[in-house]
Amino acid sequence: MTVAYKVLDQKDLGTSLETKEVFALDVLHGLSQTPKTISSKYFYDDKGSKYFQRITELEEYYLTRCEYEILNTYKNVISDYMNTCEFNLIELGAGDGKKTNILIEHFLQNNLRFNYVPIDISEAAMSWLTNSLKQKFPKLSMYGLVSEYFNAIKWLGKSSNKRNLVLFLGSNIGNFSKGNSKVFLRSLWNSLNDGDYVLIGFDLKKDINLLLNAYNDSEGITKEFNINLLKRINQELKGNFDISKFQFFANYNVSSGAIESYLLSTEKQQVLIEHIGQVFSFKAWEPIHTEYSYKYLQLDIESLANETGFLIENQFYDSKKYFTDSIWKVCKHA
Ligand SMILES: C[S@@+](CC[C@H](N)C(=O)[O-])C[C@H]1O[C@@H](n2cnc3c(N)ncnc32)[C@H](O)[C@@H]1O
Known part of the structure; x- marks a missing residue:
């Protein structure tokens, strides 16, 4: 193979x-x-x-279920941002990509022209992901990178001038301190072109017992x-x-x-x-x-976008408002 x-x-x-x-x-x-x-x-x-x-299959770990719901509900709206030209669908920390399947399937059904570029530090996760996607979507154009985010972002910045939609799902952003999340997003902004999009998953502040149970x-x-x-x-x-x-x-x-x-x-x-x-x-x-x-408040998300050069285009929530996926546009001429 x-x-x-x-x-x-x-x-x-x-x-x-x-x-x-x-x-x-x-x-x-x-x-x-x-x-x-x-x-x-x-x-x-x-x-x-x-x-x-x-962990993603655990009852207490609501994050994955919420994001599934969001992507299923808003896949149409998300695909509308990208239906005009060929693009790279880049996913940072793709993991098993199960939620991304929803978007990939929808994009393919709607004849969007894209190349999927999953990026993950774990070679085991990448091997599993690329094999399962090849079986499920034989026509998918895909090329994964096993790498740390920052290195992959630098590499991507030099290697393609196509339009990009970058996915950063699963509340991966939450693993960065507030300061480091700014550094990370600004370096992502530097590697992207004006008008590119990023879709970022944020876990929202909520009842503390729900939070504690998800991690215990x-x-x-x-x-x-x-x-x-x-x-x-x-x-x-x-x-x-x-x-x-x-x-x-x-x-x-x-x-x-x-x-x-x-x-x-x-x-x-x-x-x-x-x-x-x-x-x-x-x-x-x-x-x-x-x-x-x-964990984030809506206000925190707005400041983060403003401070790093992005415009918030849309904000999608699950029905319980536990989680949000926020779509941002790279803005280089403000
Ligand atoms: C919390 S999991 C989320 C996986 C998937 N995005 C989801 O929503 O289910 C984080 C993923 O990012 C990858 N990862 C963590 N830190 C990374 C880093 N610094 N660079 C690249 N990948 C990283 C891990 O291997 C893992 O697959």
């Missing part, structure tokens, strides 16, 4: 570091900070991507998803984390407006990571921060 994606390597990116070295350096940097931290982008090895798929599911899948981060370090960087000595904890920070996820060291301990060549000391109950999931 032909490969329908490309793993961006050093030559493409103009760097001299292997992916594993970047992972090791990020872990070294993160575990040297106070509080200790590991970026949530490292959740997604093959096991992590499968855990996330299971009763089946413990989110806990396994987090713990898998330590297993990944053990496997790929020769760490000796004793998994039984870490506890998962997620809470809502009312000041920052984010669910914050942690792994807590349940006792004083030392962990050797051979590939980094360093021992890391943990105090009893010391946290490793693993993920932010920022």
Whole structure:
């Protein structure tokens, strides 16, 4: 079977570091900070991507269901923005692409001319996605990129001058701090052309118990998803984390407006990571921060668009108003 994606390597990116070295350096940097931290982008090895798929099917994880509803309800309106010319449908952090299937199917049925470019840091997720799409939509023109968002955005900026619709679904934007989300969106803006569109999924502020339940599911899948981060370090960087000595904890920070996820060291301990060549000391109950999931108000979404050079064209909500997909236009001549 032909490969329908490309793993961006050093030559493409103009760097001299292997992916594993970047992972090791990020872990070294993160575990040297106070509080200790590991970026949530490292959740997604093959096991992590499968855990996330299971999270999206959980009763408590309303986000995926809401976005399904939105895309199903408004697929017509979304396709109207793109029905005049050939375009790239670029998806950042595509994952299993199940929700994107709704748009792809609709676009194909309506004879829109587009090339689908899923981008994801997880090669396992990309392989699964591209294989399943090839089977479901044999006529789909598609070329995936296994890469970190920022690298893929830079690469895309240089490689195509077609009209673009960029999807950033699933509340992925919520994993960035408010400052970093501006940096990210502005760098996306830099790589896009005037008149391009982006469709961004934002999880909205709501009853805190609903938020807490979504990240503390009763089946413990989110806990396994987090713990898998330590297993990944053990496997790929020769760490000796004793998994039984870490506890998962997620809470809502009312000041920052984010669910914050942690792994807590349940006792004083030392962990050797051979590939980094360093021992890391943990105090009893010391946290490793693993993920932010920022929640938004309509006002926050408006400021973010204004501050990064986009015009909000339309805003779609699910029937419970738990989630919104916002379509923004790149505006370079304001
Ligand atoms: C929260 S999941 C969302 C998946 C999908 N968009 C959805 O809505 O179900 C995040 C996805 O983004 C990918 N991802 C996370 N951080 C990334 C990064 N920095 N660069 C590229 N992909 C990333 C993960 O591998 C994962 O597939």
